[in-house]
Amino acid sequence: MTITLTGIQKIYRVGVERVHALRGVDLSISRGEFVAIMGASGSGKSTLMNILGCLDRPTRGEYILNNKKVARMSAAALSQVRNEEIGFVFQSFELMARASALKNVMLPLAYSVKHWWGAKARARRALERVGLGDRMKHAPNQLSGGQRQRVAIARALVNEPSILLADEPTGNLDSRTSEEIIALFRALHSEGQTIIIVTHEEDIAGNAHRIVRLKDGMVLSDSPTREDPIHREYLARMATAAADLARTHPQQPDRSYSSNRSHSPAVAIPSPQSAKEAAP
Amino acid sequence: MIVIRLLTQTVLLALAQMWTNKVRALLAMLMIVIGVGALILIVGGSEGFKRNILKEFESVGANKVWIFPRFPHEARARFSWRQVRLMAPEADGLLAHCPSLARMTPILEFSVPFQYKEQRKPFVRVQGIRPVWHEIEQRFVTAGRPFSAIDLEAVRNVCLVNDKAVEEMQLPSGGVGSYVLVGERRFLVVGVVETKLVSPMFNRGDAQSEVFVPFNTAQVMRPDSGIYVVAQTKKPELFEDAKAEITFYMRKSRDLKPGDPNTFGVEAIEQYIAQVRRIGTMMTMFLSGLVMVALLVGGVGIMVIQLVSVTERTREIGLRKAVGAKPSVILLQFLVEAVVLCMTGAAIGLGIGHAVVYAVRVWPKSPLEQAAVPMWATAVAVVFCAGVGVVFGMFPAIKAARLDPIDALRHE
Numbered sequence: 035m036t037i038t039l040t041g042i043q044k045i046y047r048v049g050v051e052r053v054h055a056l057r058g059v060d061l062s063i064s065r066g067e068f069v070a071i072m073g074a075s076g077s078g079k080s081t082l083m084n085i086l087g088c089l090d091r092p093t094r095g096e097y098i099l100n101n102k103k104v105a106r107m108s109a110a111a112l113s114q115v116r117n118e119e120i121g122f123v124f125q126s127f128e129l130m131a132r133a134s135a136l137k138n139v140m141l142p143l144a145y146s147v148k149h150w151w152g153a154k155a156r157a158r159r160a161l162e163r164v165g166l167g168d169r170m171k172h173a174p175n176q177l178s179g180g181q182r183q184r185v186a187i188a189r190a191l192v193n194e195p196s197i198l199l200a201d202e203p204t205g206n207l208d209s210r211t212s213e214e215i216i217a218l219f220r221a222l223h224s225e226g227q228t229i230i231i232v233t234h235e236e237d238i239a240g241n242a243h244r245i246v247r248l249k250d251g252m253v254l255s256d257s258p259t260r261e262d263p264i265h266r267e268y269l270a271r272m273a274t275a276a277a278d279l280a281r282t283h284p285q286q287p288d289r290s291y292s293s294n295r296s297h298s299p300a301v302a303i304p305s306p307q308s309a310k311e312a313a314p
Numbered sequence: 315m316i317v318i319r320l321l322t323q324t325v326l327l328a329l330a331q332m333w334t335n336k337v338r339a340l341l342a343m344l345m346i347v348i349g350v351g352a353l354i355l356i357v358g359g360s361e362g363f364k365r366n367i368l369k370e371f372e373s374v375g376a377n378k379v380w381i382f383p384r385f386p387h388e389a390r391a392r393f394s395w396r397q398v399r400l401m402a403p404e405a406d407g408l409l410a411h412c413p414s415l416a417r418m419t420p421i422l423e424f425s426v427p428f429q430y431k432e433q434r435k436p437f438v439r440v441q442g443i444r445p446v447w448h449e450i451e452q453r454f455v456t457a458g459r460p461f462s463a464i465d466l467e468a469v470r471n472v473c474l475v476n477d478k479a480v481e482e483m484q485l486p487s488g489g490v491g492s493y494v495l496v497g498e499r500r501f502l503v504v505g506v507v508e509t510k511l512v513s514p515m516f517n518r519g520d521a522q523s524e525v526f527v528p529f530n531t532a533q534v535m536r537p538d539s540g541i542y543v544v545a546q547t548k549k550p551e552l553f554e555d556a557k558a559e560i561t562f563y564m565r566k567s568r569d570l571k572p573g574d575p576n577t578f579g580v581e582a583i584e585q586y587i588a589q590v591r592r593i594g595t596m597m598t599m600f601l602s603g604l605v606m607v608a609l610l611v612g613g614v615g616i617m618v619i620q621l622v623s624v625t626e627r628t629r630e631i632g633l634r635k636a637v638g639a640k641p642s643v644i645l646l647q648f649l650v651e652a653v654v655l656c657m658t659g660a661a662i663g664l665g666i667g668h669a670v671v672y673a674v675r676v677w678p679k680s681p682l683e684q685a686a687v688p689m690w691a692t693a694v695a696v697v698f699c700a701g702v703g704v705v706f707g708m709f710p711a712i713k714a715a716r717l718d719p720i721d722a723l724r725h726e
Binding site: 084142144 | 323334629639640641642
């Protein structure tokens with residue numbers, strides 16, 4: 035078991051008020067899983083992600099990450115855990131503007147105790163893994179949005195973390211680039227990488243094997259993607275929209291990406307944009 | 315090993331950071347540059363000033379002690395000239411009674427007309443000396459011979475002249491062997507003494523004609539004239555002892571009662587040298603202190619810029635923390651940045667300061683041709699600037715290290 039959360043509570047103090055961001059979350063994630071965490075804003079999903087990513091400590095509860103009790107660790111010890119166990123992918127990439135792609139990917143290795151020898155070669159391998167072997171010397175402003183997020187993913191992977199933690203990884207990207215990034219996540223998952231994606235987009239979550247939904251700081255549902263009622267409803271709605279679209283515009287090229295999905299029902303799912311175009 | 319690597323990386327990072335914000339970094343370290351430059355300039359200048367004065371003293375001769383007759387200020391009327399004047403027998407007792415003295419010569423000085431054939435000077439300075447005078451004054455005979463013991467014993471009419479006199483009187487064949495008239499007496503020139511330019515502080519600058527005669531001959535020419543003594547101590551640091559011994563001996567030989575003032579003067583060149591050194595050091599310390607205050611003000615500039623930098627780079631700090639930078643590492647990064655900023659400023663200031671000091675030194679007819687920056691000044695500047703960097707960089711660095719990664723990543 036990679037991750038075990040038991041009775042996680044997080045209480046923020048805002049002035050004199052106490053805000054319960056998490057009210058007792060139990061969650062287990064095994065090695066090699068691809069999990070989406072979903073929830074409306076205020077549901078506590080950001081807080082959960084911060085705790086999962088060892089950026090924050092729970093007020094109460096136990097968090098065991100790879101047999102390490104991280105809930106009560108010091109800030110310095112948590113830094114090392116983040117460095118070795120967790121790779122972050124952020125919505126706004128968080129690349130250093132003046133550094134080349136290679137330098138950006140090398141950043142976590144600068145703080146690594148284990149991998150300081152041959153950091154450049156490691157970073158190069160990570161960039162090749164995300165398909166940017168020919169863009170190593172480019173600065174972020176010379177790269178497209180998708181390429182920037184790939185650099186960020188390479189940076190997350192460079193220390194071979196046990197968890198890849200992505201917070202709205204496609205939030206700043208257009209739909210086509212989102213597809214590319216999602217495809218990359220799927221490829222990484224098929225190589226055995228544990229991935230946790232925090233998102234509010236159903237079609238992104240649909241790529242995960244398991245969806246954990248949060249509401250008011252508690253787990254609302256936790257089920258495999260194909261059994262998740264909300265997701266099934268979403269798929270059905272999309273299918274109707276696609277059928278309508280096919281009827282009114284028979285020549286419309288099919289821009290769905292569902293064909294490369296192995297575990298979800300084989301229905302054509304158009305991207306939200308094309309669904310919107312079809313509506314009027 | 316890992317610490318060294320981290321430090322190297324941090325220094326490189328700080329240099330890169332400075333390079334990307336060149337103008338801002340330059341403004342931040344301006345005060346440091348000015349302060350260090352001023353420090354180097356002040357120390358170099360006052361060192362040059364001190365060395366100049368010391369050189370002037372040394373041109374008179376180190377280790378030297380003068381003993382001369384002097385009416386006491388407060389009791390002028392109580393003593394007659396006969397009591398005060400210094401005569402040869404009293405001077406001759408000095409060496410036996412003052413163990414700190416290595417050698418001495420009495421000097422009888424007067425001024426008389428000087429003539430060679432048609433060349434005539436109404437006045438020339440004549441000094442009656444003993445041969446040991448050459449060693450005390452470090453002025454040796456360059457042609458001919460010095461006085462011998464027989465010259466003194468036989469009261470011969472022989473003389474030494476300096477190069478200037480040879481030139482002025484147009485003496486043939488380098489001067490030696492010519493007969494000259496000194497105070498209407500006929501003297502044989504037996505040797506030529508090198509002319510020594512005593513510094514303008516003690517003399518009028520350009521060399522004068524000088525004539526030297528044996529002390530005994532001078533006594534015959536001026537039997538009642540008072541003399542003075544130039545002596546040399548065995549070591550420079552013995553001047554206090556020498557003064558005490560001489561005073562004791564002179565008071566005893568003059569039978570002065572306790573409470574009576576001295577009727578003679580003793581002066582050592584070393585006491586002035588020590589005083590100049592002390593004043594020079596005090597001046598340097600005082601001015602350096604002022605400059606250090608300027609450097610502290612410069613430190614405040616560094617702190618302000620570092621605080622701006624921390625605020626500006628909050629997201630970067632958040633990212634670094636997220637990927638595993640410990641708070642101590644972030645602290646080190648910003649501390650090193652402040653120190654690098656200070657040290658760069660110090661390096662520029664050192665360069666400017668040294669360049670200006672060098673320019674002052676090689677400037678034609680520079681009054682400070684001895685200006686030089688001692689090693690300790692450079693070392694003090696570097697160490698102090700590093701200290702300023704650490705002290706004033708600490709607060710921004712702590713601020714950066716304490717940032718919460720979540721808040722930092724959310725910072726706009």
